Amino acid sequence: MASLIGSFALVFGLCLSIFIIFFSIKNFKDNNILDKKVVSLTFLQFFFVLISFFGLIISFVNSDFSNETVFNHSHTTIPIFYKISGAWGNHEGSLLLWLLVLTLFLFLFISTSKKQAKQYRILTLLFQQIIIIGFFIFLIKTSNPFNYIFPVPNEGLGLNPILQDPALAIHPPILYLGYVGSSIIFSSALSAASLSYISKGWAKHIKQWVLISWIFLTLGILLGSIWAYYELGWGGFWFWDPVENVSLMPWLALTTLLHCILVLEKRLALTSWVVILSIATFALSMCGTFLVRSGILNSIHTFANDPERGLFILIFLFILIFLSIAVFFFFHKNENQNIKNLFWLSKETSILVNNWFMMYFLSVVLIGTIYPIFLEVFSSEKISVGPPFYHSLIIPFLIPFLIAMAFAPRLKWIKSKIEDKIQMIIFFVISFFISLLIVKNFDIDFLLNTILITSAFYLFFITLKDFFSKRIGNLAQNLAHFGFSLLILSILFNNIFSKEVITNLKIGETFISEDFKINFENVDKKNEKNFKAIIGKFNIENIDGNIEVLNPELRIYNQPNIITSEADIKTNLLTDKFITMNVVQNQDYFNVRYQVKPFMIWIWISVILISFGGLISILKKKYEN
Amino acid sequence: MKTKISFLLLFTFFLIVFLTFYLGLQKSNIYKPSLKIEKDIPIYKVRTLESSNRINSEEVFKDNRFYLLNIWASWCLPCRDEHEFLIDLSKQKNFEIIGLNYKDNINNAKKFLKELDSPYKLVFLDKDGTVAIEWGAYGVPENFLIYNKKIIKKIIGPIDQVSFLEIKKIIQ
Numbered sequence: 001m002a003s004l005i006g007s008f009a010l011v012f013g014l015c016l017s018i019f020i021i022f023f024s025i026k027n028f029k030d031n032n033i034l035d036k037k038v039v040s041l042t043f044l045q046f047f048f049v050l051i052s053f054f055g056l057i058i059s060f061v062n063s064d065f066s067n068e069t070v071f072n073h074s075h076t077t078i079p080i081f082y083k084i085s086g087a088w089g090n091h092e093g094s095l096l097l098w099l100l101v102l103t104l105f106l107f108l109f110i111s112t113s114k115k116q117a118k119q120y121r122i123l124t125l126l127f128q129q130i131i132i133i134g135f136f137i138f139l140i141k142t143s144n145p146f147n148y149i150f151p152v153p154n155e156g157l158g159l160n161p162i163l164q165d166p167a168l169a170i171h172p173p174i175l176y177l178g179y180v181g182s183s184i185i186f187s188s189a190l191s192a193a194s195l196s197y198i199s200k201g202w203a204k205h206i207k208q209w210v211l212i213s214w215i216f217l218t219l220g221i222l223l224g225s226i227w228a229y230y231e232l233g234w235g236g237f238w239f240w241d242p243v244e245n246v247s248l249m250p251w252l253a254l255t256t257l258l259h260c261i262l263v264l265e266k267r268l269a270l271t272s273w274v275v276i277l278s279i280a281t282f283a284l285s286m287c288g289t290f291l292v293r294s295g296i297l298n299s300i301h302t303f304a305n306d307p308e309r310g311l312f313i314l315i316f317l318f319i320l321i322f323l324s325i326a327v328f329f330f331f332h333k334n335e336n337q338n339i340k341n342l343f344w345l346s347k348e349t350s351i352l353v354n355n356w357f358m359m360y361f362l363s364v365v366l367i368g369t370i371y372p373i374f375l376e377v378f379s380s381e382k383i384s385v386g387p388p389f390y391h392s393l394i395i396p397f398l399i400p401f402l403i404a405m406a407f408a409p410r411l412k413w414i415k416s417k418i419e420d421k422i423q424m425i426i427f428f429v430i431s432f433f434i435s436l437l438i439v440k441n442f443d444i445d446f447l448l449n450t451i452l453i454t455s456a457f458y459l460f461f462i463t464l465k466d467f468f469s470k471r472i473g474n475l476a477q478n479l480a481h482f483g484f485s486l487l488i489l490s491i492l493f494n495n496i497f498s499k500e501v502i503t504n505l506k507i508g509e510t511f512i513s514e515d516f517k518i519n520f521e522n523v524d525k526k527n528e529k530n531f532k533a534i535i536g537k538f539n540i541e542n543i544d545g546n547i548e549v550l551n552p553e554l555r556i557y558n559q560p561n562i563i564t565s566e567a568d569i570k571t572n573l574l575t576d577k578f579i580t581m582n583v584v585q586n587q588d589y590f591n592v593r594y595q596v597k598p599f600m601i602w603i604w605i606s607v608i609l610i611s612f613g614g615l616i617s618i619l620k621k622k623y624e625n
Numbered sequence: 626m627k628t629k630i631s632f633l634l635l636f637t638f639f640l641i642v643f644l645t646f647y648l649g650l651q652k653s654n655i656y657k658p659s660l661k662i663e664k665d666i667p668i669y670k671v672r673t674l675e676s677s678n679r680i681n682s683e684e685v686f687k688d689n690r691f692y693l694l695n696i697w698a699s700w701c702l703p704c705r706d707e708h709e710f711l712i713d714l715s716k717q718k719n720f721e722i723i724g725l726n727y728k729d730n731i732n733n734a735k736k737f738l739k740e741l742d743s744p745y746k747l748v749f750l751d752k753d754g755t756v757a758i759e760w761g762a763y764g765v766p767e768n769f770l771i772y773n774k775k776i777i778k779k780i781i782g783p784i785d786q787v788s789f790l791e792i793k794k795i796i797q
Contacts, residue, residue, distance in 0.1 A: 290646070294650055296646065296649050296650055310650045311647070311650060314643065314646050314647060314650065318639065318643045321639055322636065322639065325632065325635055325636060325639070326632075329628050329629075329631070329632040329635075330628075330632075373645065373646065373649045374645050374649075376649065377645050377648045377649050378645075
């Protein structure tokens with residue numbers, strides 16, 4: 001029943017698009033005010049998609065296996081929380097969620113942009129409707145979440161156990177708010193470009209949307225990363241997997257856009273940058289959807305290997321790209337030429353420098369991600385691009401980037417000179433000596449690491465100092481930059497100081513190394529509703545005699561029948577202790593992996609700080625208004 | 626003018642990207658180890674079902690011609706299933722099927738061929754299974770496609786519709 005309602009609601013939602021387009025085109029030329037009908041219809045469309053979404057959730061909660069999606073991704077024994085999150089833990093449901101956010105954001109945009117010109121609002125609405133219609137058709141035609149199966153099966157196939165996890169349950173909605181938020185920026189930029197509406201006021205208005213998408217995208221990536229850290233069981237948090245890359249690319253574009261918007265808001269320069277980046281952010285999000293959903297790449301997120309789906313998104317993506325290129329070239333007029341008389345030492349120039357750095361990082365990630373596809377098509381050769389590629393291309397450029405990040409915010413608009421030169425140099429020297437002390441005790445690539453840590457420390461100290469300085473102009477920016485320095489430092493220390501032991505242990509055995517002893521005391525069994533667990537008890541004795549007990553688990557899920565290994569992690573401010581165990585077939589010992597990972601929690605904290613910077617910026621705007 | 630050129634350039638660029646992605650979609654992304662065997666066929670001398678003389682295997686497989694070496698036995702049930710495919714294949718031009726009768730009783734083998742008709746140009750006898758080992762076979766039935774005295778394809782298990790069409794495609 002719920003499925004039936006959901007299914008009809010989808011079709012109604014699609015039909016509403018026609019009315020919305022009809023009334024908005026009629027409204028575009030005539031009155032001076034926006035037709036109330038358009039606003040209500042937009043709300044109605046959102047409402048229908050919401051009904052459809054609830055229909056799917058209700059089908060999942062009731063375990064209605066006559067619905068194909070429910071049958072494929074749920075089971076009666078799964079806890080209710082994962083039944084609900086299972087609704088978007090699959091291809092069809094996640095697209096419905098995507099559509100929900102699209103219509104929600106459009107409604108929010110229309111109802112909050114009252115101060116903007118009518119024509120601009122309507123054109124944005126029209127561009128957004130193109131995207132919405134595309135997704136409606138995609139959903140109904142190739143990935144309908146409400147397909148009916150008969151005879152009705154008694155039991156579902158179950159939800160993949162690695163998706164039965166709180167972080168992953170909220171990861172898709174948060175990430176989609178970021179991805180889809182960029183669709184509003186895209187439509188709005190195209191609309192503003194074609195109407196020559198780009199102004200300081202427009203920048204101010206669109207900045208809110210950029211910030212919102214950026215915060216959600218940052219948090220969404222963070223959640224995915226945390227999940228990978230404790231669920232995939234080998235203690236890393238970023239694998240340069242294509243799926244991670246496709247979320248990083250829009251993030252890089254969006255971050256650059258965020259900086260450009262600042263210039264546009266203050267100086268009405270870099271307009272073309274803003275338009276191109278707005279297009280690029282959304283195109284990259286869509287491109288990510290294509291790469292992930294079409295099965296062209298092998299990855300953990302490839303739910304669906306259906307070429308028809310891939311073809312649809314591919315064609316849709318390129319229609320949008322060609323449309324935006326056409327708009328950019330034939331409607332967008334780059335009137336202001338202030339850009340030519342930029343003074344070399346000014347905020348504008350520094351942001352331009354930042355842009356080029358970001359574009360470089362973006363291209364590295366883009367090439368690393370899609371080059372294998374190109375190579376395979378042209379030469380049938382299969383390669384995979386791994387961390388060494390990204391590290392060797394990105395790390396050296398991180399050094400000037402970090403240093404620029406430290407002093408660029410201190411520059412003034414238009415024309416500036418470096419102040420507090422002596423202070424800046426002192427900070428640099430201090431950073432250098434600290435890094436030297438840290439690096440010299442370790443057998444690592446000396447020169448590169450020293451310089452890298454120096455530059456990260458430099459940014460760290462400068463931004464830290466600015467929190468206490470009287471002329472703190474921009475708390476949001478300073479917090480975000482401080483968070484970034486902390487992120488780089490934590491990642492570096494995490495890499496340098498990590499210790500790892502992989503060994504096979506029988507119950508009762510002890511592994512002894514220089515720094516710690518691992519004693520495998522016993523195993524315990526536990527029965528849960530949808531899985532059986534084997535819990536190991538490990539006593540870790542540190543060099544100082546402290547004993548900690550860690551309990552990694554092996555979970556044998558009943559539906560589908562999959563064994564997962566749950567890490568046990570003891571976190572404190574300085575270091576994470578991470579242990580996983582795995583069964584070895586036909587043997588009475590377990591494979592044990594123990595890692596000491598310093599500053600792990602600071603990686604998460606620093607990303608939260610970065611997004612907090614964005615939040616403060618939004619709140620400040622609200623407060624000023 | 627300048628706009629138009631850059632527009633066209635960008636347009637072409639994205640068109641190429643589109644086409645590449647499109648082609649990429651058509652390709653299977655299931656990674657399997659490439660089975661480029663191209664191994665020389667083993668050389669041995671054995672009796673055949675047709676005559677009691679020993680025949681040198683090198684004389685059987687000639688250049689510029691496709692051969693299918695089919696390992697079979699009368700006691701092997703899947704061999705019966707693939708037999709109709711073999712009969713069909715034996716009608717192909719420039720193509721011959723050579724049998725390798727594996728650990729079998731000669732009379733049973735003859736009866737088997739009489740009952741189901743013989744697709745073979747010639748049948749090697751491999752009473753103790755050593756020849757099959759030389760070929761690197763895992764068991765019965767198994768098929769080796771041979772061209773220019775080289776194994777170009779190996780089919781483990783009975784021939785089915787898919788491998789049947791594949792063989793047909795290769796030899797044509």
